[in-house]
Amino acid sequence: MTASRQSKPVRILAIVLRLALGGIFVYAAWIKLRDPWQLFAMAIDSYGILPLKYVELTAKVLPWIELALGLWLIAGKWMRIPSLGISLLLTLFFTLIVRAYIRGEEINCGCFGPGEAISWKTMLRDGSMLAGSYILTWLSFRRARPQPAALEPTPEFQYEQPRP
């Protein structure tokens, strides 16, 4: 089944998810790029997963990746790449947030700029985004998958039209 043959609700769902996730990623990137990079670096460092020398690099590069993926998603071209990229990033973020929450670490999420401590609300929000990104990725790959040839009507199996 091609993109044009997807049902209308599915197409609307894909558009909503694409614009919502793309918008959220652009907003998250803008918040980080607007502030000094050290604020995001402090948030990354508080998770305790990267050596300091990589924290700085990540703090400077990651917001640009978020911006690119967000804009790409909004543009809606070659959807497999940005939807998969966002799914992978959200899987990483969500895993780190849940890990910090379970360990009782009182740290800053770093999701949308400084000053947001990790809570169940953070997990609910990021979990919803993650679910949305998985659905979008699945739809993107499903849309691009070619229909098996056996299901397409071929000339040999077409019924002959009755002659008037």
Added chain:
Amino acid sequence: MKLFALVLLALMPLLAVAFDVDAAKTVGNAGAPVTIELYSDFQCPNCKMLHDQIIPQLLQEYVGTGKVYLVAHEFPLSMHAHSREAANYATAAAQVGKYQAVADALFRDQAAWSVTGKVWDTVATALTPAEQKKVQTLVKDPAVLAEVQKDVDMANANRIMQTPTMIVKAGNKSYPIGGTVAYSILKSFLDDRLKAK
């Protein structure tokens, strides 16, 4: 005139947040280009870490050199059973010029009084017998209790969600920094703010 009065009335809480500082809880030059307002809870482990590992370096390198003005605020979290009492004692001790000494003692013995609840035993170690008497009286003073509550209200007004939180003010910009931080990143951040001045 009526409009001016209304605007002034609306801005009153903001003015209070901006200028209401207990001088006994400050360190450094009030005219420094950068101000750090530190909201902490004496029973919070991350606050202890910040107090023990980061603040001494900050005091030596930035506060002592007149680059940063440090202001301490109390933000006892309700999840910590004895932190409000500790904050009250520390604020009372500030009235006799012993805020820093009492804060040091409270963080030093945090593991003990957090469990036993014997906050005063720790506070007393930082005071002379005469000061102990004064602090015991001051801790019941409604003005002292109100000062702690004012700090809590300011934290809530600033939408602070965790301890420790530093609010770094440079020029007309304000940056909240929650949790513990690596000193090298904080240093880089402060140097950039000072360069920008």
